Amino acid sequence: MRTSKWREPIFALLFLILAALLIGLLSLAFRPVRVDYGAVWGPYLAEPRDSLDYLYLGSSYAYCDVDPVEIYDETGLTGYVLAGPEQTLSQTYWYLREAFKTQKPSLAVLEGSALAFQQYQSYTQVNVGYMPAGLNQLGAIFTASEPELRTGLLFPLYFYHSRWKELTVSEAADALLPSETDTLKGFTPVNGVFAQIADGPFTRAPQPEEVYDENLVWLAKIADLCEKHGIPLALVFHPTYSQLPADTRERIAADAAELGISFFDWTEESQSIGITPTLHYYDPGHLNQEGAAIFSAWLGNFLTDELGLSPRAQTAENASAWKWTVQERHMVPD
Amino acid sequence: MSFLSPGFFLFFPVVTLVWFLLPAASRRLWLLCASWWFLLCGGPEHLLSLLAATVVTYLGARLLDRYSGRQRKAILAVLLVLLFGTLFLLKYLTFSLNLLERLLTAAGLAFSSPALDLILPAGLSFYLFMAAGYLIDVYRRDRPAEKSYLDLALFLSCFPYLLSGPIGRAGSLLPQFRKPAPFCWENLRRGLLRFLWGAFKKLVIADRLGLMVSTVYAAPDSFGRLQVAAAAIAFSIQIYCDFSAYSDMALGCAEVMGFHLMENFRTPYFSRSIGEFWRRWHISLSSWFRDYLYIPLGGSRKGRRRKYLNVLIVFAVSGLWHGAALSFVVWGLLNGIYQVIGGMTQKARDRIRRRLGLADDAPFTIVLQVVITFLLSTVAWVFFKGGSFTHSLSIFGAMLIGPWLTRPFSAWGLDLPELVVVALAVLLLLAVDLFSVLRGSPRQTFFSLSRPVRWVLALALLLSVLIFGVYGTGYDPQDFIYFKF
Numbered sequence: 001m002r003t004s005k006w007r008e009p010i011f012a013l014l015f016l017i018l019a020a021l022l023i024g025l026l027s028l029a030f031r032p033v034r035v036d037y038g039a040v041w042g043p044y045l046a047e048p049r050d051s052l053d054y055l056y057l058g059s060s061y062a063y064c065d066v067d068p069v070e071i072y073d074e075t076g077l078t079g080y081v082l083a084g085p086e087q088t089l090s091q092t093y094w095y096l097r098e099a100f101k102t103q104k105p106s107l108a109v110l111e112g113s114a115l116a117f118q119q120y121q122s123y124t125q126v127n128v129g130y131m132p133a134g135l136n137q138l139g140a141i142f143t144a145s146e147p148e149l150r151t152g153l154l155f156p157l158y159f160y161h162s163r164w165k166e167l168t169v170s171e172a173a174d175a176l177l178p179s180e181t182d183t184l185k186g187f188t189p190v191n192g193v194f195a196q197i198a199d200g201p202f203t204r205a206p207q208p209e210e211v212y213d214e215n216l217v218w219l220a221k222i223a224d225l226c227e228k229h230g231i232p233l234a235l236v237f238h239p240t241y242s243q244l245p246a247d248t249r250e251r252i253a254a255d256a257a258e259l260g261i262s263f264f265d266w267t268e269e270s271q272s273i274g275i276t277p278t279l280h281y282y283d284p285g286h287l288n289q290e291g292a293a294i295f296s297a298w299l300g301n302f303l304t305d306e307l308g309l310s311p312r313a314q315t316a317e318n319a320s321a322w323k324w325t326v327q328e329r330h331m332v333p334d
Numbered sequence: 335m336s337f338l339s340p341g342f343f344l345f346f347p348v349v350t351l352v353w354f355l356l357p358a359a360s361r362r363l364w365l366l367c368a369s370w371w372f373l374l375c376g377g378p379e380h381l382l383s384l385l386a387a388t389v390v391t392y393l394g395a396r397l398l399d400r401y402s403g404r405q406r407k408a409i410l411a412v413l414l415v416l417l418f419g420t421l422f423l424l425k426y427l428t429f430s431l432n433l434l435e436r437l438l439t440a441a442g443l444a445f446s447s448p449a450l451d452l453i454l455p456a457g458l459s460f461y462l463f464m465a466a467g468y469l470i471d472v473y474r475r476d477r478p479a480e481k482s483y484l485d486l487a488l489f490l491s492c493f494p495y496l497l498s499g500p501i502g503r504a505g506s507l508l509p510q511f512r513k514p515a516p517f518c519w520e521n522l523r524r525g526l527l528r529f530l531w532g533a534f535k536k537l538v539i540a541d542r543l544g545l546m547v548s549t550v551y552a553a554p555d556s557f558g559r560l561q562v563a564a565a566a567i568a569f570s571i572q573i574y575c576d577f578s579a580y581s582d583m584a585l586g587c588a589e590v591m592g593f594h595l596m597e598n599f600r601t602p603y604f605s606r607s608i609g610e611f612w613r614r615w616h617i618s619l620s621s622w623f624r625d626y627l628y629i630p631l632g633g634s635r636k637g638r639r640r641k642y643l644n645v646l647i648v649f650a651v652s653g654l655w656h657g658a659a660l661s662f663v664v665w666g667l668l669n670g671i672y673q674v675i676g677g678m679t680q681k682a683r684d685r686i687r688r689r690l691g692l693a694d695d696a697p698f699t700i701v702l703q704v705v706i707t708f709l710l711s712t713v714a715w716v717f718f719k720g721g722s723f724t725h726s727l728s729i730f731g732a733m734l735i736g737p738w739l740t741r742p743f744s745a746w747g748l749d750l751p752e753l754v755v756v757a758l759a760v761l762l763l764l765a766v767d768l769f770s771v772l773r774g775s776p777r778q779t780f781f782s783l784s785r786p787v788r789w790v791l792a793l794a795l796l797l798s799v800l801i802f803g804v805y806g807t808g809y810d811p812q813d814f815i816y817f818k819f
Contacts, residue, residue: 008519015789019796026797151340158806165751 023157024133029172030160031129036188038063038084038123039130042179044186045102047080048318052103053309054079056186057095058111059087064286065111065238068185070296073326075304076311078318079105081186084130086121089114089218090144091128096222098136100229106309108226112235112263113285115215115252116206116244120146128153183325189289190282197277200241201268202284206248216255223259234262234307239270239295241277242285262307273298335375336497337583338533338805345372349493350591354517361514362488365591372493376456383420383455384496388487390416391465395472395479395486410473417462417469424452425459429658457497459655461490463622468504470626477505485511494587498580500598500618507593515592524777525589530795531766532582537803538759540575542752543568545804549747551719554732558739561746562732569719570712571760574603577616596621601767606703608672608710619655623648642677646670656718661726665717672710755802 034040038060054077056066062083071077082099084091092114124145129152131137141153152158206212219235226233235256237249244252249265256263270277273295280291287295303309314322335342349368356364374381394413398406422430431447438445468489471477480486488511489504515521550557550565557565581598588595596618605611612620628648634641646667653666692699720726748756769776780788 011785012519012522015792018789019793022793022797023800026800030801152807155340157800161801161803162806164801165749 023155025176027156027160029175030163030167031156031175032160032163033171033174034126034130035182036063036184038081038087038186038188039126040182040184040186041082041130041132043182043184044080044082044099045132046179046181047103048315049102050104051078051312051314051318052080052105053077053312054107054109054303055096055099055103055105056081056083056109056111057087057092057099058083058109059113059117060085060188061113061238061240061285062111063186063188064190064282065292065295066299067187067189067289067292067296067329069183069187069322069325069329070293071300071303072322073330074297074300075309077300077303077309078311078314078322079185083111083186084127085123086117087114087123087127088117088119088121088144089215089222090119091124091140093218093221093225094128094131094136094140094144096225097139098131098134100225100231104229105231106312107234107303107307108231109234109236109303110222112237112252115212115219116204116248117215118207118211119214124149125152125159129156129159181321183328185325187292189292190286191289192282193279193288194241194281194283197241197281197284200277200284201243202241204242204244206244216259219256219261220259223261227260232262232307234264236264237267238287239266239268239273239275240285241270241281242283243267264302335372337529337580337587338536341375346587353514353591358514362484362511365493365511366484366488366491369488369491369493369496373456373491373496377453379453380455380457383424383458384461384491387417387420387461387465388483388490391469391490392480392483392486394469396481398469398472399479406473410469413469414466417466421458421462424454426654426658428452433660460499460501461496463501463619463655464490464503467501467622467626471504480504480508492588492593494584494591494593495595498577498584499616500581500584500596501622502596502618506596510593518592520781521589521592523781525586525591527586527777527780527792528589529583529586530792530799532579532586533803534579534759534795534799535575535582535763536579537799537805539756539763540572540579541804542748542756542759542802543572543575545747545752547572547719547747549745551725551729554729555736557732557741557746558737559733559735560738561740562729565746566712566716566729566733570603570708570715571763573715573718574599575763601771603708603711604704604767604771605707606700607676607707608669609676611707611711612669612673619652623652627651638677642674645673649673659722661717661720661723664723664726665714668714668717669711672714759798759802 034042056062056068056079060083063081066081068079068081071079080103082095084095087095092110096108128137128140128145128149131140137153141150145153207215223233235252237244244267249267253263253265266273270280275281275287275291275294280287280294282288282291335345345368349365352364353361353368370381370384373384390413394409394416397409398413401409428447428450431450435445435447468477468480468486472479480489485508489502489507492502492507492511495502547565547569550562551569554562554565578599585595585597598616598618600614600617602611602615605614628644631644631647632640633644649666649670650663651666653662653664653669656662656666687694687699716729717723717726720729744750746753766776769779773779780791783791
């Protein structure tokens with residue numbers, strides 16, 4: 001009798017679990033595999049546990065300008081750029097929470113252009129949608145995502161099911177199989193030179209007061225989180241030709257100081273870093289690959305010399321993987 | 335809130351779970367509150383209209399119960415004027431004023447109809463018809479006036495059928511509310527399967543065909559004859575899948591909660607005549623018109639001419655019920671005319687069949703009749719979908735004049751893979767409908783299969799809805815054709 005009482009609920013539960021598993025697999029299979037332009041979580045999670053010296057977060061300025069392989073080549077520091085396109089500070093907060101599950105870097109660097117972002121920018125679907133499923137993603141969905149996107153973020157087939165016409169078996173397999181470490185380490189090289197760069201620098205308009213205040217709230221949360229994990233946080237502005245006004249940057253410096261965050265403003269440091277605007281800007285905001293190499297080498301030295309970062313001990317296997325990555329990066333194509 | 339909106343997938347399990355957990359005395363109140371919330375999600379104006387209708391219906395029925403004779407008749411007349419007057423005001427006033435303007439302008443008189451911006455409350459046509467049917471039942475003393483406002487309000491408001499029917503009857507629903515069925519796994523399985531099948535028809539077939547129909551009907555002149563004809567046939571399938579899908583989902587939800595609603599569709603495209611088609615299509619509305627309009631008008635009891643007139647009246651009103659436009663009236667009248675001509679030529683057609691040696695129930699006769707009925711209803715649907723009488727005529731014109739094919743597949747609104755998917759889905763629908771005609775309930779057969787087979791089939795259906803369904807960013811879950819009525 002007891003068996004018959006539980007029989008139906010157990011089968012119902014089993015059916016639900018099976019359906020949920022299949023839907024989960026389909027959701028993974030239908031979502032395009034992401035290897036560059038930020039929100040590259042798969043290869044990040046494949047990095048050996050606690051093997052990264054620094055973690056770099058922020059927007060496209062971070063993943064276009066910072067090449068961890070160049071930094072490693074220059075200094076031996078291992079790192080990863082866990083940025084996303086137009087990633088807001090609220091999203092960065094959830095990224096950090098998730099990222100700290102597998103890594104305890106010696107430094108977290110936050111590229112700060114998001115302080116001039118609106119509450120929601122244009123790439124929530126990518127930034128939040130590609131986070132590993134779990135409580136942090138749920139947090140990002142309900143606090144850092146537009147309400148109208150939440151259905152698709154909770155249920156990815158909502159966004160991607162119509163790809164059934166284009167999905168190939170190999171693409172689905174790539175999406176379903178566990179990721180391996182990659183050679184970009186979150187960096188996205190872009191090539192070309194912005195033709196009108198000589199007209200710059202260009203000024204970016206800051207956000208209204210209430211938006212900035214909201215961003216500061218998230219910055220404070222990020223600082224608290226880093227402090228809780230015992231990881232120093234550095235807020236930086238990259239050398240760029242798309243510049244926030246000087247008084248805005250001064251105010252940010254003051255606010256960062258109040259929050260106890262180290263702040264470094266390299267907005268107007270292109271020349272001293274070795275960047276030639278007419279050669280090294282892909283567009284007013286982003287460095288091209290050559291510019292990124294120059295900036296990253298400089299950045300590596302800054303991290304070691306100014307911030308006192310030193311490479312941590314790596315397993316032989318991981319050290320050799322990084323070295324191989326450097327060789328591959330510097331390999332001259334046929 | 336629609337059955338396919340994300341919110342419903344949270345709303346329904348919670349409402350159902352609490353429904354079964356609550357003691358019997360509180361269940362109806364819970365369901366009423368949930369149903370009102372369901373409507374409130376669309377805006378407070380929708381709920382206000384329903385609340386007014388329930389109050390009028392409740393008090394009106396109690397009044398009817400107290401009086402007899404002429405007073406009783408007068409009260410009923412006032413109540414019906416109130417209900418249908420509201421319907422007229424909100425749904426037909428703009429149309430009537432525009433019509434008046436056109437008539438007066440044609441007569442050389444200047445009249446400009448005012449631009450009215452009236453909101454049509456969701457489900458109005460459905461619950462007002464339920465209310466009117468209930469009041470007439472009370473007037474006829476077919477049933478007593480409901481003493482409990484809660485029960486009466488629940489009868490008019492219950493969320494599974496609130497927005498698009500089936501148009502329920504008090505005699506069938508009120509006893510079910512008073513004595514709710516206990517939770518039953520069988521009902522849960524059967525209801526969810528029915529809901530899923532409805533979602534398949536709506537998302538995989540109806541909404542995909544809708545892309546093609548909308549594309550072709552928007553510019554019929556730029557498509558070939560075959561394409562326009564194909565779009566007309568596609569709309570016949572689309573509207574069946576769209577509306578029967580809603581009914582399936584409504585009946586499925588109700589079944590999970592232990593209610594049995596009136597079946598609204600019985601494979602109508604397998605009908606052998608237009609008369610039979612209307613006995614199998616939107617059954618709850620057709621039977622409402624039969625019981626509360628056709629029979630009171632005299633039905634077939636007052637001679638053949640009067641019967642035909644009654645049929646035409648009923649179908650003209652039915653057309654108007656579907657929408658405030660002349661094209662809907664034409665669509666309704668055309669269905670009535672089909673039946674009048676059918677009745678008038680019945681003997682002649684029987685004679686021709688006998689001369690050709692075709693038995694009444696021979697497979698060839700049946701197939702021929704089914705095909706002719708389908709084509710006749712397809713012709714009528716052109717007026718339904720056309721939007722205006724003149725545009726409908728231009729669609730017919732495009733079927734008759736011009737090249738056979740003009741554009742590649744991709745310009746139809748559907749590319750080749752989508753056409754293949756929709757063709758396979760329609761074949762599956764045809765197989766299921768054919769099975770139900772020839773072998774009985776497909777659901778019954780489904781549940782007689784072994785558990786692993788059932789699971790594979792159910793999961794396959796679920797995944798095909800999730801993969802091949804038309805939904806996602808930009809999709810409007812409110813976009814059920816019959817929501818507009």
